[in-house]
Amino acid sequence: MKRYDIAIIGSGPAGLSAAINSKIRNKDIIVFGYKDFSSKLVKAPKINNYLGFHDISGIELKEKFEEHINAMNVELTYERVNNIYAMGDYFSIMVNETMYEAKAVIITTGIEYTKPLKGEEEFLGRGVGYCATCDAPLYRDKVVTVIGYNKEAEEEANYVSELASKLYYVPMYKDHYDLRENIEVVNEKPVDIVGDDRVQKLIMTSREIETQGVFVLKDSISPAQLVPGLLMEDGHIKVDRTMKTNIEGCFAAGDCIGKPYQYIKAAGEGLIAALSAVSYLDSKK
Numbered sequence: 001m002k003r004y005d006i007a008i009i010g011s012g013p014a015g016l017s018a019a020i021n022s023k024i025r026n027k028d029i030i031v032f033g034y035k036d037f038s039s040k041l042v043k044a045p046k047i048n049n050y051l052g053f054h055d056i057s058g059i060e061l062k063e064k065f066e067e068h069i070n071a072m073n074v075e076l077t078y079e080r081v082n083n084i085y086a087m088g089d090y091f092s093i094m095v096n097e098t099m100y101e102a103k104a105v106i107i108t109t110g111i112e113y114t115k116p117l118k119g120e121e122e123f124l125g126r127g128v129g130y131c132a133t134c135d136a137p138l139y140r141d142k143v144v145t146v147i148g149y150n151k152e153a154e155e156e157a158n159y160v161s162e163l164a165s166k167l168y169y170v171p172m173y174k175d176h177y178d179l180r181e182n183i184e185v186v187n188e189k190p191v192d193i194v195g196d197d198r199v200q201k202l203i204m205t206s207r208e209i210e211t212q213g214v215f216v217l218k219d220s221i222s223p224a225q226l227v228p229g230l231l232m233e234d235g236h237i238k239v240d241r242t243m244k245t246n247i248e249g250c251f252a253a254g255d256c257i258g259k260p261y262q263y264i265k266a267a268g269e270g271l272i273a274a275l276s277a278v279s280y281l282d283s284k285k
């Protein structure tokens with residue numbers, strides 16, 4: 001299997017800055033992310049604090065980023081990473097059924113503003129999951145609920161509905177939903193996930209659903225879930241000034257390492273993380 005020098009997880013300003021700087025240093029990289037790069041980028045109405053781009057919209061800044069990475073032949077892999085395992089001198093990166101390998105990893109997954117639902121953490125692994133496609137076979141002929149925070153969740157819901165006996169989709173955004181006909185859309189706010197040993201019900205504002213599985217599909221999951229063993233501090237990944245985490249060869253940058261949550265800080269840290277990853281790789285030669 002091909003082993004990349006650096007895998008960058010996330011395509012916001014931190015990830016893209018890490019990508020261009022790794023590329024400048026001639027590293028063989030893989031960057032995981034989304035077509036829009038970052039929902040936080042395209043949602044910003046006006047940005048006045050990104051040096052060199054006064055009074056620019058998030059969409060315009062996204063286009064500038066796109067021109068830049070295209071000019072440098074940085075390609076994105078449009079996949080969501082589910083888990084990263086430190087194997088000693090390399091990392092295994094799990095994406096649904098596919099596995100990638102890299103000698104160093106840079107985590108730039110941003111931060112999730114929404115708090116976990118009541119019961120979400122308690123039932124994680126006992127009916128609650130973050131990757132519907134990975135765990136779908138466990139729910140063959142069972143009732144499953146997908147709480148989707150973005151459009152990508154619709155694709156996962158469609159896949160799971162092929163196996164589940166019944167699928168409820170609870171959208172946390174307003175849009176047109178591209179869902180299979182047998183999926184029931186429930187426009188309610190989820191409040192609590194309950195059960196005894198395993199999940200039994202999802203309680204919503206004015207309705208309850210009997211369900212054996214609940215998938216919570218957000219833009220990003222907690223870094224500690226993503227990388228087992230990663231040290232966190234106050235809800236953020238703990239790093240030193242070189243963006244090094246507690247795991248050798250694993251670096252982090254951007255909102256996921258702490259406040260302030262700003263584009264140019266994220267981009268600056270992405271640069272530092274890339275240079276630190278390059279030094280780490282050179283030290284292994």
Ligand SMILES: Cc1cc2nc3c(=O)[nH]c(=O)nc-3n(C[C@H](O)[C@H](O)[C@H](O)COP(=O)(O)OP(=O)(O)OC[C@H]3O[C@@H](n4cnc5c(N)ncnc54)[C@H](O)[C@@H]3O)c2cc1C
Binds near residue numbers: 034
């Ligand atoms: C409405 C709004 C307006 C804002 N305005 C400003 C402003 O004017 N100025 C300013 O400086 N900042 C602003 N911000 C803050 C700014 O958006 C963030 O600080 C910045 O986007 C952080 O960059 P990042 O690269 O760390 O993370 P993000 O931009 O959040 O990017 C992380 C990316 O990684 C992806 N990802 C996460 N997990 C995975 C995974 N497992 N696999 C693959 N990909 C994954 C995410 O989906 C996302 O695309 C604003 C934010 C919002 C929401």
